[in-house]
Amino acid sequence: MMRSTAIxxxxxxxxxxxxxxxxxxxxxxQDQDVAVVVNPxxxxxxxxxxxxxKIFAGEKRTWPRGVSIKLxxxxxxxxxxxxxxxxxGMSESxxxxxWIAEVFHxxxxxxxxxxxxxxxxxxxxxxxxxxxxxxxxxxxxxGMKVLKVDGHSPGEPGYPVH
Amino acid sequence: MPRQxxxxxxxxxxxxxxxxxxxxxxxxxxxxxxxxxxxxxxHETVEQLVxxxxxxxxxxxxxxxxxxxxxxxxxxxxxTEADTASPPAPPQDAEKAPPPQEAPQHDWKDLRGMQWRxxxxxxxxxxxxxxxxxxxxxxxxxxxxxxxxxxxxxFISARMSDKSSVVAEVAFGELDHQTFSVDLERFLVHYExxxxxxxxxxxxxxxxxxxxxxxxxxxxxxTTADRPLVAQFADEGGLLPTQAVGVSITxxxxxxxxxxxxxxxxxxxxTVRPDINGSGEVNDENNGNHINVGFFIRPEAFSGLQIxxxxxxxKVSNSTVPSPVRIDQxxxxxxxxxxxxxxxxxxxxxxxxxxxxNSSITFNTPAFYSQFSKRFAHIRPFxxxxxxxxxxxxxxxxxxxxxxxxSFGARYDFSDSIAFKAQLDHTVRKDQPDLNGLQMQIAFAx
Numbered sequence: 001m002m003r004s005t006a007i008x009x010x011x012x013x014x015x016x017x018x019x020x021x022x023x024x025x026x027x028x029x030q031d032q033d034v035a036v037v038v039n040p041x042x043x044x045x046x047x048x049x050x051x052x053x054k055i056f057a058g059e060k061r062t063w064p065r066g067v068s069i070k071l072x073x074x075x076x077x078x079x080x081x082x083x084x085x086x087x088x089g090m091s092e093s094x095x096x097x098x099w100i101a102e103v104f105h106x107x108x109x110x111x112x113x114x115x116x117x118x119x120x121x122x123x124x125x126x127x128x129x130x131x132x133x134x135x136x137x138x139x140x141x142x143g144m145k146v147l148k149v150d151g152h153s154p155g156e157p158g159y160p161v162h
Numbered sequence: 163m164p165r166q167x168x169x170x171x172x173x174x175x176x177x178x179x180x181x182x183x184x185x186x187x188x189x190x191x192x193x194x195x196x197x198x199x200x201x202x203x204x205h206e207t208v209e210q211l212v213x214x215x216x217x218x219x220x221x222x223x224x225x226x227x228x229x230x231x232x233x234x235x236x237x238x239x240x241x242t243e244a245d246t247a248s249p250p251a252p253p254q255d256a257e258k259a260p261p262p263q264e265a266p267q268h269d270w271k272d273l274r275g276m277q278w279r280x281x282x283x284x285x286x287x288x289x290x291x292x293x294x295x296x297x298x299x300x301x302x303x304x305x306x307x308x309x310x311x312x313x314x315x316x317f318i319s320a321r322m323s324d325k326s327s328v329v330a331e332v333a334f335g336e337l338d339h340q341t342f343s344v345d346l347e348r349f350l351v352h353y354e355x356x357x358x359x360x361x362x363x364x365x366x367x368x369x370x371x372x373x374x375x376x377x378x379x380x381x382x383x384x385t386t387a388d389r390p391l392v393a394q395f396a397d398e399g400g401l402l403p404t405q406a407v408g409v410s411i412t413x414x415x416x417x418x419x420x421x422x423x424x425x426x427x428x429x430x431x432x433t434v435r436p437d438i439n440g441s442g443e444v445n446d447e448n449n450g451n452h453i454n455v456g457f458f459i460r461p462e463a464f465s466g467l468q469i470x471x472x473x474x475x476x477k478v479s480n481s482t483v484p485s486p487v488r489i490d491q492x493x494x495x496x497x498x499x500x501x502x503x504x505x506x507x508x509x510x511x512x513x514x515x516x517x518x519x520n521s522s523i524t525f526n527t528p529a530f531y532s533q534f535s536k537r538f539a540h541i542r543p544f545x546x547x548x549x550x551x552x553x554x555x556x557x558x559x560x561x562x563x564x565x566x567x568x569s570f571g572a573r574y575d576f577s578d579s580i581a582f583k584a585q586l587d588h589t590v591r592k593d594q595p596d597l598n599g600l601q602m603q604i605a606f607a608x
Contacts, residue, residue: 050419050462059460060414062356068324089465089502094537096578100607101383103279105376106329106352106362109321110277 033154033162034083034134037144039125042067046148049160053087055132058099058108063130071112072124072133080118080134083161134161281315281380283605285387290598295440307600311336315347315380326353333379345397347379347405358413365407369425369456370474372497372510373531374404382605385506385573387585390531390548391438391565392512396431399438401514401529401550401559402493403431403449403476421460423470428453431476437561445480445558449491452476458497466502471495478516480557489557490517504537506544516556525556535573542573564592571601579607 036052038044044063047055054060061069074080076092085095099111115121118139125131126143137154140146152159288307289295301310314334321327331348350364369375373393377383394400408429415422431449436442458470474493479486497510511530517523528551535544549566552559571585587599 053465060357061354066356068354091504093540093575093578094504097383100279100579101376103277103319104281104317104378104380104383106319106327106348106350109319109327 031162032079033137033159034080035137035140035144035154036132036147036149036161037121037125037135037140038132038147039129040143040145041129042145044147046151049087049150052149052161056084056112057088058102058112067130070124070128070131072121072128072131073112073114074118074121074134075114075116079136084134087161276318276320279317279319280608281313281317281382281606282608283312283314283381283603285310285312285604286602288600291595295438295597312381312603313379317380325355326351328352331379350410356413358416360412362410362412363408365405366410366427366429368402368404368406368431368452368454368474369410369412369427370402370404370454370472370493371495371512372458372468372470372499372508374402380605380607381603382579382581382607384605385535385542385544385583386533386546386569387571387583387601387603390533390546391562392529392531392548392550393510396433396435399436401527401552401562402512403433403447403452403474405433406431406452408451415457417459419462421462423458423460425454425456425458425472427455433478435558439561441561443561447478447558448481448486450477456495464500466500466505468497468499468501470497478558487521488519490519491515492517504542506533506535506537506542508533514552514559516558525553525559527552527556527559527562540575542575543571544573545570563594564590566590567596581605 036047042063043065051060055069056071056073058071063069073084081092085092088095088098090098096111099108102108103110113124115124118135121133121135122139122141122143125133135144146154149159149161154161285301286307286309287301301308312335316332316334318330318332319327329348329350329352330346333345333347335343335345337343346365348365348367350362350366352360352362354360367374367378371393373389377389379395381387389395389400391399392401393404395404396402406427406429408427410429411424411426413424415424428451430451431447433447433449434444435447436444452474453476454472454474456470456472458468460468472493472495474491474495476491477488478491479488492515494513494515495510497508499509500507509530509532512528514527514529516525516527529549531546531548533544533546535542546569547567548569550562551564551566552562554560554563567587567589569585569587571583573581573583575581581604583601583603583605585601585603587597587601589597589599591597
């Protein structure tokens with residue numbers, strides 16, 4: 001009885017972590033670069049990985065010309081979401097609690113908009129002048145402007161967002 | 163003959179039917195046998211596939227609903243704007259991509275309504291000393307142990323424009339006899355000129371410490387079940403003026419990879435602080451206007467590290483005593499914090515300096531806390547050590563004296579918004595028996 005309870009407890013504790021590891025190992029797009037896209041009218045062409053982390057952590061909230069940054073992210077389960085969490089160094093649970101705290105501090109109005117598809121991300125990028133999102137290069141469409149990160153474009157050696 | 167052959171063919175049709183039946187039986191039998199012989203791993207695979215199908219069906223429904231909305235809006239408006247400013251997409255993708263289409267801008271609106279959040283807690287606490295200390299949040303001191311509900315916070319925020327917003331936090335706190343008080347913890351109008359200059363007017367929680375700035379008043383955000391004594395809210399016996407009304411300015415300092423931020427506050431604290439030794443006395447500090455200046459850095463090279471400090475000054479006088487004396491109050495704070503990769507390491511030190519005017523006496527009250535925790539899946543064990551040493555002749559902290567000791571326990575997150583915490587405290591008190599306590603808490607956000 002004790003043994004089965006212990007196994008059950010261990011399973012419940014380690015289950016999510018193992019699932020995450022399994023996802024990471026089995027995902028065909030594990031090391032695929034992810035493009036950083038913004039509204040085409042955004043004058044920025046290059047940012048650093050550190051700036052990108054600050055932007056998606058809500059620490060940097062305006063573009064150089066004063067336009068408010070609008071964060072667009074994908075829902076859990078997508079590769080872009082995995083890359084986002086990797087960029088921030090957080091688990092899914094930590095990410096959600098982080099944004100609860102950010103909103104409660106008054107630093108953010110709400111958790112970033114989470115969208116089901118890259119098509120919806122494209123719409124949102126076009127709609128908000130300050131929008132920024134992560135998109136797999138295959139889903140980059142006209143109407144999205146791809147930023148260089150640390151001087152590299154997606155697919156180039158040294159590109160740091162994957 | 164052909165006729166006969168036809169007659170002879172009747173049995174062949176029967177045979178064909180029999181063969182079909184046999185094949186069907188074999189197939190059904192095989193399927194049944196396969197279903198019976200499937201291994202547990204296959205069941206999991208099937209369940210995963212079913213889950214994926216359900217998710218895809220849900221996404222399909224969402225997309226269909228979305229398409230209907232877009233079609234309806236396109237029929238209604240028939241507005242198409244050419245976007246001449248759009249540069250071409252990367253060459254590698256442009257070939258695959260469909261013809262450019264302007265996004266339906268009217269479909270995406272920022273929410274301008276009020277956003278609500280709630281935070282709550284339920285507690286059980288027991289102390290090994292019957293001699294009462296200060297009871298807060300509904301805890302009845304001197305009892306063997308009791309349940310209490312603590313604070314119930316309603317947090318409201320509303321965006322007024324792209325750069326301005328309003329934030330309000332109303333806390334319903336349990337008092338003795340299960341009565342409740344209402345406190346407007348925060349009420350702020352916030353305006354962001356840029357990352358370098360953000361202003362807030364109203365009632366705010368002072369940036370006098372990392373803890374007060376980072377965790378505010380929601381217990382759900384704390385790893386531990388309570389705040390360290392020095393960072394406790396003043397109306398719950400804490401040593402710092404934790405709330406004020408005035409103006410607060412924050413922002414980035416152009417400092418490259420150093421990631422420096424500044425903080426400037428000017429306001430009135432008007433702190434009322436009850437004694438924590440159970441005497442029942444209350445100090446109304448009747449503060450003058452305070453000034454608080456702080457800086458902190460978040461170096462890019464060490465993600466998660468924050469080092470900073472602040473300088474606070476005002477003049478206080480205890481209006482509850484006859485002929486009160488004005489006292490210079492200066493509070494210096496420094497913190498080194500690392501929060502990343504599941505690790506939380508908080509270290510914060512304070513020096514509270516009180517100098518009665520026209521006097522040669524100065525009272526120094528040093529205090530610090532250090533807290534370490536590490537997350538393992540849903541569990542986060544923690545350890546905290548705190549220290550405060552106040553002169554008992556200091557009119558404001560005569561109830562504090564020397565106190566120090568460890569706390570340890572664990573937080574278990576049932577989900578992203580419900581947490582259970584268990585905490586053991588051992589507090590050494592000068593000239594009084596040591597105080598041991600057990601706290602259990604369910605904290606949640608919604």
